[in-house]
Amino acid sequence: MHKKILFLIIVTLFIVGAHAKPQITVHKSLDTNNFAQVKITNETIEELACYVAIDGQKIKFRLLPHRTTRWFKATDTRFPLNAISTWCDYIELYPNFKKFKAY
Numbered sequence: 001m002h003k004k005i006l007f008l009i010i011v012t013l014f015i016v017g018a019h020a021k022p023q024i025t026v027h028k029s030l031d032t033n034n035f036a037q038v039k040i041t042n043e044t045i046e047e048l049a050c051y052v053a054i055d056g057q058k059i060k061f062r063l064l065p066h067r068t069t070r071w072f073k074a075t076d077t078r079f080p081l082n083a084i085s086t087w088c089d090y091i092e093l094y095p096n097f098k099k100f101k102a103y
Contacts, residue, residue, distance in 0.1 A: 022048055024063075024088050028081045036074040038084045042067055046090055049097035053085040062091060062102040069103040 023043035031037050040063060042048050048063040052072045059072060074084070091097055 022046065022088055022090060024048070026086050028084060030081070031071070031073060034077045036079050036081050036084055037071045038086060039069045039071050040086055040088065042088070047102075048088045049091045049094040050086070050088040054083070055079060060097060060100045062097055062100055063088060064102055067103055
C-alpha cells in the first residue's frame with residue numbers, strides 16, 4: 001500500500017514538472033540596419049503572458065497558442081543581442097496580463 005502511494009506521489013511530481021515551463025522559441029537577430037531584434041513563438045496550446053525587455057523598457061503582451069509575435073527592435077545599434085531579455089508563463093498565473101495586446 002505504501003509503495004503505491006509513494007509511486008503516485010512521484011508520478012504526480014513528474015507530471016507537474018513537465019507542465020511547469022511553457023514551450024517557446026525565441027528568435028534573435030540583427031536587421032539590415034544592425035538593430036537587435038527579437039520575436040517569440042508560442043509552441044503550446046495555451047495562452048501565455050509574456051514580456052520583452054529591450055532598451056530598458058518592458059513590453060508586456062499576451063501570446064496566443066501557436067502564434068508568433070512581431071519583431072521587437074532596439075532603438076540603438078549599440079544594443080547587442082544579449083541585451084534583450086524575454087519571459088513567458090501561463091496566463092492563468094498572471095491574470096493582470098489579460099489587459100495587454102495579444103499576438
